[in-house]
Amino acid sequence: MADNQSSTTAGKPIRCRAAVARGPGEPLVIEEVIVAPPNPHEVRIRIICTSLCYSDITFWKMKDPPGCFPTIFGHEAIGIVESVGEEVDELNEGDTVIPQFLSDCGDCVDCRSKKSNLCSKFPFQVSPWTHRDETSRFTDLNGETLYHFLYVSSFSEYTVVDIVHVTKIDPSIPPNRACLLSCGVSTGVGAAWKTAKVKAGSTVVVFGLGAIGLAVVEGARLCGAKRIIGVDVNPNKFEIGKKLGVTDFVNSGSCGNQTLSQVINEMTDGGADYCFECVGLLSLVNEAFACCRKGWGKTVVVGLHKLGSKLSFDSFEVLHSGKSIRGSFYGGLKPKSDIPILAKRYMDKELNLDEFVTHEVSFEDINNAFDLLTGGKCVRCVIWMNK
Amino acid sequence: MAEKEGSKTAGKPIRCRAAVARKAGEPLVMEEVIVSPPSPREVRIRIICTSLCYSDVTFWRMKDPPGFFPRILGHEAIGVVESIGEEVDEVTEGDTVIPIFLPDCGECRDCRSKKSNLCSKLPFKVSPWMHRDETSRFTDLKGETLYHFLYISSFSEYTVVDIAHLTKVDPAIPPNRACLLSCGISTGVGAACRTADVEAGSTVAIFGMGAIGLAVAEGARLCGAKRIIGVDVNPEKFIIGKKFGVTDFINSHSCGDKTASQVINEMTAGGADYCFECVGLASLVHEAYACCRKGWGKTVVVGVDKPGSQLNFSSYEVLHSGKIIMGSLFGGLKPKSDIPILVKRYMDKELQLEEFVTHEVSFNDINKAFDLLIDGKSLRCVIWMDK
Numbered sequence: 001m002a003d004n005q006s007s008t009t010a011g012k013p014i015r016c017r018a019a020v021a022r023g024p025g026e027p028l029v030i031e032e033v034i035v036a037p038p039n040p041h042e043v044r045i046r047i048i049c050t051s052l053c054y055s056d057i058t059f060w061k062m063k064d065p066p067g068c069f070p071t072i073f074g075h076e077a078i079g080i081v082e083s084v085g086e087e088v089d090e091l092n093e094g095d096t097v098i099p100q101f102l103s104d105c106g107d108c109v110d111c112r113s114k115k116s117n118l119c120s121k122f123p124f125q126v127s128p129w130t131h132r133d134e135t136s137r138f139t140d141l142n143g144e145t146l147y148h149f150l151y152v153s154s155f156s157e158y159t160v161v162d163i164v165h166v167t168k169i170d171p172s173i174p175p176n177r178a179c180l181l182s183c184g185v186s187t188g189v190g191a192a193w194k195t196a197k198v199k200a201g202s203t204v205v206v207f208g209l210g211a212i213g214l215a216v217v218e219g220a221r222l223c224g225a226k227r228i229i230g231v232d233v234n235p236n237k238f239e240i241g242k243k244l245g246v247t248d249f250v251n252s253g254s255c256g257n258q259t260l261s262q263v264i265n266e267m268t269d270g271g272a273d274y275c276f277e278c279v280g281l282l283s284l285v286n287e288a289f290a291c292c293r294k295g296w297g298k299t300v301v302v303g304l305h306k307l308g309s310k311l312s313f314d315s316f317e318v319l320h321s322g323k324s325i326r327g328s329f330y331g332g333l334k335p336k337s338d339i340p341i342l343a344k345r346y347m348d349k350e351l352n353l354d355e356f357v358t359h360e361v362s363f364e365d366i367n368n369a370f371d372l373l374t375g376g377k378c379v380r381c382v383i384w385m386n387k
Numbered sequence: 388m389a390e391k392e393g394s395k396t397a398g399k400p401i402r403c404r405a406a407v408a409r410k411a412g413e414p415l416v417m418e419e420v421i422v423s424p425p426s427p428r429e430v431r432i433r434i435i436c437t438s439l440c441y442s443d444v445t446f447w448r449m450k451d452p453p454g455f456f457p458r459i460l461g462h463e464a465i466g467v468v469e470s471i472g473e474e475v476d477e478v479t480e481g482d483t484v485i486p487i488f489l490p491d492c493g494e495c496r497d498c499r500s501k502k503s504n505l506c507s508k509l510p511f512k513v514s515p516w517m518h519r520d521e522t523s524r525f526t527d528l529k530g531e532t533l534y535h536f537l538y539i540s541s542f543s544e545y546t547v548v549d550i551a552h553l554t555k556v557d558p559a560i561p562p563n564r565a566c567l568l569s570c571g572i573s574t575g576v577g578a579a580c581r582t583a584d585v586e587a588g589s590t591v592a593i594f595g596m597g598a599i600g601l602a603v604a605e606g607a608r609l610c611g612a613k614r615i616i617g618v619d620v621n622p623e624k625f626i627i628g629k630k631f632g633v634t635d636f637i638n639s640h641s642c643g644d645k646t647a648s649q650v651i652n653e654m655t656a657g658g659a660d661y662c663f664e665c666v667g668l669a670s671l672v673h674e675a676y677a678c679c680r681k682g683w684g685k686t687v688v689v690g691v692d693k694p695g696s697q698l699n700f701s702s703y704e705v706l707h708s709g710k711i712i713m714g715s716l717f718g719g720l721k722p723k724s725d726i727p728i729l730v731k732r733y734m735d736k737e738l739q740l741e742e743f744v745t746h747e748v749s750f751n752d753i754n755k756a757f758d759l760l761i762d763g764k765s766l767r768c769v770i771w772m773d774k
Contacts, residue, residue: 008389043561081673087616109657113682113683115682115683116681116682116683116709117676117682118659118681118682118707118708118709124707124752185462195493196439204769245662268686270507275726280704285702293507294497294501294503294505294507295497295502295503295504296500296502301702301705301706302706304706305702305703305706306702307703308701308703309701309702310699310700310701310702311699311700311701311702311705312698312699313697313698313700314695314696314698315669315672315696315697315698315710316689316691316694316695316696317690317691317694317714318698318712318713318714319689319691319692319714319715320505320511320692320714320716321505321714321717322503322504322505322713322714322716322719323714324711325705325710325711325712325713326705326709326712327704327705327706327707327708327709327710327711327712328706329706329707332709
């Protein structure tokens with residue numbers, strides 16, 4: 001949906017509202033901020049809506065680096081290009097775009113390889129700056145620098161994003177579905193589809209039925225998995241899981257004397273073909289490995305763990321089991337090529353996104369989204385900018 | 388080469404020489420032993436020659452279970468069928484056979500799957516017994532039971548092996564080459580070609596240039612790897628390594644301030660496509676992982692570590708690196724189908740086996756083979772039964 005305001009604001013700073021995190025764990029403050037025009041290779045985007053992801057919460061709570069404040073969080077979003085910096089050919093004012101934390105330069109060995117989505121030219125880091133020159137485009141009304149988050153910072157009516165972190169998409173996809181493809185749902189669907197390459201007829205176990213785990217379920221269903229076992233402490237997750245393809249539910253709090261992996265090994269007569277850890281708990285990765293089918297089972301790590309933590313595996317087990325272990329970052333997807341594919345699959349009614357949006361709030365009520373997610377009460381809460 | 392002795396000894400115990408390990412770490416004692424006839428689904432074999440593998444040394448030294456004494460060690464060998472038990476259709480007296488520690492029943496789900504070589508019907512364990520009934524076929528002249536080793540026990544003129552642990556081979560292959568395919572060389576070649584599925588043009592790093600590591604190099608060479616980096620503490624290994632395709636050598640004691648993985652990351656501009664650990668040390672597995680190419684690199688664990696050893700990986704690294712971790716038992720090969728293929732490749736002069744045999748001794752001098760291997764002076768020492 002083309003926007004004609006660019007003729008008035010292009011090249012100038014924009015004053016707009018943002019939800020600023022001023023201290024770790026403190027409610028966000030809606031304030032006026034100044035958003036600088038885009039530098040070369042950057043675009044300035046008017047955010048339509050954004051959704052809250054647990055990674056926002058993790059870094060919002062973090063007292064020590066890489067946690068830093070004041071920051072504009074948010075990294076799952078959709079918007080319209082308000083203006084482009086020099087040397088941007090890929091996009092024009094008015095284009096509908098999804099920003100992503102994972103860069104896609106299209107040019108380096110990794111971006112050109114089918115086998116990798118880990119851009120080498122703009123390697124991912126949890127950075128408080130723009131990617132190329134490590135500065136900020138945001139200041140508050142006192143002139144104080146505000147930090148970026150994951151190169152996106154979508155909790156603002158306007159943000160500036162590097163072109164390698166932006167994907168153009170079909171404007172006809174409803175924004176409160178499209179924004180999910182910016183991070184969580186793409187990550188989960190990709191983990192099943194691209195990283196694990198789930199085969200039709202197989203058995204899959206998903207540990208953790210938050211948005212990521214549910215997206216893995218959705219991805220496994222699209223790949224034709226015959227049996228999708230969902231594991232969670234919250235039995236309510238089974239209802240929503242079923243809508244996305246979960247066939248069996250295991251309540252990890254109700255296994256009695258047995259471990260989770262023992263229960264799953266029994267149910268599957270020897271283990272699942274693919275096990276996904278979608279919570280970010282070391283012990284669950286070991287459980288996932290333990291109930292992976294020997295000979296060919298794949299254990300996929302999707303959840304984000306506490307920084308500095310170590311995954312530990314018995315060497316004999318690794319040698320003798322034939323199981324493999326791999327992490328999945330952004331589901332192994334290449335943003336600029338794969339997000340449009342997922343958008344189309346949604347429009348073709350193959351990919352289910354509707355069930356993920358359990359709540360919607362306006363920008364002023366953004367802190368409600370935080371409460372809902374930390375309280376385990378929502379899957380995805382969409383925040384509308386409404387301007 | 389057909390053997391007519393079966394008609395005289397079939398169905399009766401055989402009295403013959405064996406090298407018995409009576410105490411952990413002590414020289415083997417040449418003694419007369421009694422070898423029972425084969426039970427149903429078993430085969431009694433006259434060993435032609437056998438070679439020493441480090442796994443024999445490891446369990447020879449082990450005071451506590453799964454170390455057992457008195458024991459007949461040895462598991463890399465070639466022999467001729469002297470007699471068969473009931474229900475054996477696959478081989479007959481006079482057939483040339485290679486025994487293998489890894490079972491291949493051909494019937495269970497794993498054996499029927501292309502993706503696994505881990506037989507479920509007769510799962511591999513480090514056992515002191517025959518596989519099916521967990522008894523021994525050996526006694527000494529006092530009637531004391533002698534333990535088996537890895538279901539083979541080839542340090543004996545005659546041994547009894549379960550049909551699931553036997554592969555029939557073309558008798559034209561020289562025995563002192565064929566015996567290598569019983570364990571070490573198959574493991575290494577398979578690790579490269581089957582488990583890792585090394586692609587032509589790729590870069591491979593191998594930690595440990597013993598027989599296994601050199602066999603991985605040979606396998607990588609056969610797969611068309613462009614660059615094969617060998618890592619060892621003994622610079623002489625480069626000379627022999629070159630014959631198997633090693634293109635670059637790193638002496639891990641001469642890296643100065645750097646680790647071997649840092650050196651490899653620099654020389655490969657970011658890491659190797661495949662890294663193999665062929666020593667059996669967790670620290671080297673970590674090194675291998677560290678110099679694996681992000682995005683698609685595979686770290687393959689081939690070496691056997693001491694029981695209880697743990698592999699530790701940064702969870703952040705696992706999530707963000709895209710690297711894969713997997714183990715390789717017997718190179719992922721299915722003994723009955725794959726050993727004959729390797730035999731043929733040797734006969735067709737594609738697979739090199741000559742250079743692995745650095746020493747040959749007669750059975751009486753078997754303890755010299757142990758000394759040579761422990762001192763790092765041999766790759767494979769072939770022990771001829773000479774009867």
